[in-house]
Each structure stands twice: as structure tokens, then as C-alpha cells.
Amino acid sequence: MCILQEMTWSVILTLAFQSIGVVYGDLGTSPLYVFSSTFPNGIKDKDDILGVLSLILYTVTLIPLIKYVLIVLQANDNGDGGTFALYSLLCRHAKISLIPSQQEEDSNVSNFKLEVPSRRLKMASTLKSALENSHFAKVFLLFATMLGTSMVIGDGVLTPCISDMIVWISVAILIVLFIIQRFGTDKVGYSFAPILCIWFLFIGVIGMYNFIKFDPMVIKAINPRYIVDYFIRNKKEAWISLGGVILCITGAEALFADVGHFTVRSIQISTCTIVYPSVVLAYIGQASFLRKHADLVADTFFKSIPRPIYWPMFVVAVLASIIASQSLISATFSIIQQSLSLGCFPRVKVVHTSSKYEGQVYIPEVNFILMLACVGVTLAFRTTTKIGNALGIAVVFVMTLTSSFLVLIMIMIWKTHILLIISYVLIIGSMELLYLSSVLYKFDQGGYLPVAFATLMMAIMFVWNDVYRRKYYYEVEQKISPQKFKQIADDRKFCHIPGLAIFYSELVHGIPPIFNHYLANVPALHSVLVFVSIRHLPISKVPMEERLLFRRVEPKELNVFRCVARYGYTDLYNVQEPFEELLVKKLKEFLKDGCFIPQQTSNNGEVFEKQEELNDGLVDNENEFVDIQQELMEAEVQLEAIDKAWSSGVIHLIGENEVIAAKGSGIAKRILIDYAYNFLKSNLRQRGELFEIPRKRMLKVGMTYEL
Incomplete structure (x- = not known):
């Protein structure tokens, strides 16, 4: 997704x-083997041949062109696509997420709002x-x-494997790719x-040549x-052959x-002007060739190439297969990246590979695992026939979902008209189910x-998401109450030390229980303390x-703040500036x-700002007046305290929780939490690595959660 607005x-x-x-x-390379x-x-x-060509033409037209290019692409989520993009649209319109995804304060995020018809x-x-009412x-x-x-992802493993029939050459090509x-x-x-532009030009021109000749x-x-x-002539054989026809739209998803x-x-x-016309001409040309040379169907593509350009086309075909x-x-x-940010995939490193286009990312760990999986499948199967069968299931299943x-x-x-919805289900939906x-x-x-x-x-995904949700609700239940925090603030045994402390947790509302564990071992409060929770x-x-x-x-004089850092599933950390610099700058803003906006205290002990701003400095309340000068003076004192704390040094406190199954848990729950989840967690990146926090200023605070 381009970062330019227009x-x-x-x-x-x-x-x-x-x-x-x-x-x-x-x-584009499907004509090689369909x-x-x-x-x-x-x-x-x-x-x-005419029956199969007709199937190919209608399949290529209805699914990649009409379904995906003209309809599904309109269901993007602020420029991003995929299954999770569709799910996120539904989550924003209805409260169907298993973890609450609609908080009152999030309604002010411009991208969170959906433009829907008034009717x-x-x-x-x-x-x-x-x-919403059905769990x-x-x-x-x-x-x-x-x-x-x-x-x-399975499709991504299978597609590279079908590119070449020579096993060891395929393995070498895959590794380079x-x-x-x-x-x-x-x-x-x-x-x-x-x-690929040369490839599409060649298959289009060759297809037109064969069609005419x-x-x-x-x-x-x-x-x-x-x-x-x-279907009347071939009955069951025709139905089975659909598994080969469906390969004409592999990659459409x-x-x-x-x-x-x-x-x-x-x-x-690019689809409407280059890809679709070229692919259609290629299939029409091959069908025209087969009407005269039906015995050459096993090697239709290469046999249909005019002899003078055979070898140039062969080279381009090999290169196109590699790129496929x-x-x-x-x-x-x-x-x-989307599933990671929505708590449905373990933590991995996401690398932003372009300064111009934000959606272009690379994930090293996933790339390495994909490479091993592709090489393993290629060596295990050794033929494209079985890989093609597997690819067909992956393709059609994703399309149906x-x-x-x-x-x-x-x-x-x-709010589409019911007749259009029925037409979509009857035409495209029934076709996909037939292929499935x-x-x-x-x-x-x-x-x-x-x-x-x-x-x-x-x-x-299930293991990670299930424990992720259990941890969320555990922290909500065990969070420190406003009364408890005031007792901590009034307790004279806690000393105050200079500096800015940033305490990271996953709790969005309130103070996480791990902070109480920290104070029990380190009875000290920094001059400025910010509780940061990452919200996706x-x-x-x-x-x-x-x-x-x-x-x-509260109390205000402690200079304690809560900060919710909100990210979408394609947002990256520390892209424009280090997180701590961004946090201090936005805190001062x-x-x-806040000097010009009246304050109210919520029922959880936190102070939030009203959204109304008055031109004459008066509160929108007949019985209350605000002394702007007093507010300015207090703000100056707090700003000075933040600058002083910033110059004294910043420490990043990372809440690291170890999770174990609670006593009396069943064997399934113990396997899920004690073994499966902790195995994944121990082999993946920690939160500090994702934020690129300097190790010299990072302190991890551990606590055990019994879930």
C-alpha cells in the first residue's frame, strides 16, 4: 500500500x-500444464477440447477477473488483502472478535470507521x-x-515445487529464489x-498465431x-478432469x-490490459492446435510453439516457471504479518523492504521455513502430478472460504441487493464448490x-491465540485497582529516583499485575513513569x-501516565523514529x-481529556470554571519534570510472564500451555527485540501466570 495519500x-x-x-x-504459467x-x-x-476450452474461458473470466479483480479487491482493508483483511472488516462492523476489538477510544481512529450506506x-x-450473540x-x-x-501458506509451499520437473535443478532454483x-x-x-512481460507477449502472440493457423x-x-x-459424454471422467481445469487459475488468490x-x-x-488477454489467447491457441494434433496433448505447450522461436520461448518459459x-x-x-499483529501467530521479525511502499515486507524466519518446506516437498514427491493434485485443493479451498x-x-x-448476492452464490459459489x-x-x-x-x-495458530486470549483475561482480572495504586503512592517505604521508566505490558486498561510484583522486589518509583500497552x-x-x-x-503529582500504542496489522515499529523519542514527544504534546481542555476523572482512577475545546477558556459546564493560567503553570512544571527525567536517563521495563496451567487443570490444558505454547515462546523473538530496545537500558521483570 503506497504511503502517498493521492x-x-x-x-x-x-x-x-x-x-x-x-x-x-x-x-501466467498455468498454460504450461493445464x-x-x-x-x-x-x-x-x-x-x-471445445468443452474443456469453454470451461477454461468461463473459469478464468468468472473467478480471477470478475470475482477477484472486480469484486473481492473492493473488500480490501485500507489497501490490504487476504483472509485476515476480510475478517478484520467483519470484526470492525460487528463485535465478533474473541478478544474485545472495539474500545470507545478507538472510535476516534480515522481508519477504524467504516463508510456504510445510510439505508x-x-x-x-x-x-x-x-x-454477535453466538459464541x-x-x-x-x-x-x-x-x-x-x-x-x-500451504499454497505458497506447493507452488514453487511445481515449477520444474528436474528435481535437483528445482532444489537449486528454489534455494536461489x-x-x-x-x-x-x-x-x-x-x-x-x-x-514476465515478454512471457505474456509471447504466449499471447503464439496463441493468436495458432488460432488463425x-x-x-x-x-x-x-x-x-x-x-x-x-459432461454428458464423459460423465464421471469429466467431473474428475475438473481437477486439471482448476489449475488454470492457480495463483488467482x-x-x-x-x-x-x-x-x-x-x-x-495489469490484469485487464496484459494478463487476462494473454492467458485467454494462449488457451484458445492451444485448443486450436489440439484440434489438429490431439495426440500431442501430453506436451501441448511446447509442441504448439512455432519452430523458429522454439528455443527463445523455451528459455523464457524456464525463467517464467522460476518466477511463478x-x-x-x-x-x-x-x-x-496480518495474523501476527492480530495475536494469531507467534512473534517473528517483519522487515520493511521499501521506503516508498509500506505494504512491501519480508519475514526472514518464514522465508527460511518456506524454503525448507519447499525443498522437502520437491525431494519427497519428485513428480508434478501429485503436487498438482495438492495444489488444486489448496487453491479451491481458499477461494471457497x-x-x-x-x-x-x-x-x-x-448492503448489497439480495438478488445480486443470490446471483453470486449461484454462479461463482456453485462453480467453486463443484471444483472443490x-x-x-x-x-x-x-x-x-x-x-x-x-x-x-x-x-x-490455535495454541498461540488460545493462550494469548487466556493471558489477556487473566491480566484484566488481576490488574491493580485505583485504590491499590493510591496506597502504593502513599506508602513511604517507596523511594523516588530520577529518570523516565517505560513499563511495557499487554493490558490496555488499568495497571498490570506484574507492576505489583516489580515493586515487591524493587521498592522504587521513577520521577516519571509511563505504562505502555501495545494494542493491535x-x-x-x-x-x-x-x-x-x-x-x-492519579495522584497527579506522581507524573504517572498510561499510554496505549495502537497499531494496525501492517504497521511497523520504529520506522520513522525510535519509540521512546516518539513517546516523549507525544506525551509533551x-x-x-491538556492545558486548554477540561479534565474528568474516570471510574478507574485515570484522568482523561474531554474532546470539546472552548474558545474563551471556559468549561462547558455552568457550575465550573477553569483557571487557564493555573493550568499553564502546572503544565510547565510537568513538562520540566519530563525533560529532567528524559535527560536523567530512560529505562525500559519489559513485563515477561511465564505461563503455566493452574493446579488441577486437565491433561489437555497442561499440554497446551506447559508444553506447546512454552515451546513456541522459547524459540521465538521476545518483545524487546521487536521494539529494538537497547539492551543496556532494558530490564525484564518476570512473573508466573497460572492460567
């Missing part, structure tokens, strides 16, 4: 060019109420989101785009009657998942692979000026602004 056409066209090198490799996969036992009737439909409100529905939606994400990922989408896109009458495959005749690396408009332009996996690799980085989420968005958010039934038939022929991989990913909102971005939300904690 992009020029030059930027959009630049991104459209880059997207060709990243998004369409898999979709006809051979659809007719593994040869062509029995030449009219079957409310009864169906939308009924569905919204049903989802099963909330769990099921989160489960489906995780499953869809896991399947896309994953090594260059660290250079980022920007450079990879510029490097790969020229090659061999059998121009294949154009009558536009008539869907040939699909019906194909990357159109949506990769939109965060580019823009909606740039992907629409890029779309799903980039998509994997995007969706894992996307359609399910899209229908909910159509009803609840877009076909690919599941080959479950034992390699189709089990994405299911096994998705199960492993789901287990990791179910949106892609939070504007920098709305990032930090401050509150005072908060105090300055």
Missing part, C-alpha cells in the same frame, strides 16, 4: 508494472446480531480465517517484471453448451493477498499434503498522529493540549 498515474502505472513480476507468475493435466489419458473426442437492511442487522459463530469465523490463512527475497518486493518486482472455429467454445455436452504490496488500481490495470512462485511467497509474508467471507461482507457492510468436490476426489493422490500442512499451521486494532493502519493515546493516573 497517487499519481505514474506511481500507479509503476506499481502495475512491478505487480506483473510478483503477482501473476503462477497464473491441458496435459486435464487429459492425462489422452483425448477421446475432439469435441472434448439499513433488516437482513444485515439480523445477521450481525446473530453473529460458536465467533469461534467458527476465527477458525475459518486461520484455516484459510494456513491453506494460502528464497535467498533473493531479502531484497524486497520492490527490487524483485522490477527484476522479474520484464521477463489451425482452427479458428474453436471460438465457438464461448457457447456454454459445449460444457454441458462434455494471490491477486487479493498481494494487494498490500501494490494497490487495487494497479492490479486491476513469487506471488504466493509475497502473499505468505503479507498474511503472516473467500467467497463465504465475501457474502457476509456483502450482507452486513456493503472434484479436487477432493484426488485426496489420496497428493491432495492430503495441503491439508496436513494446514493442520500443522492451524495447530500453531483489526485495521491495516493507524495514522501516526493517532498512534499514541495518553491518560493520567498531550500535556500542552
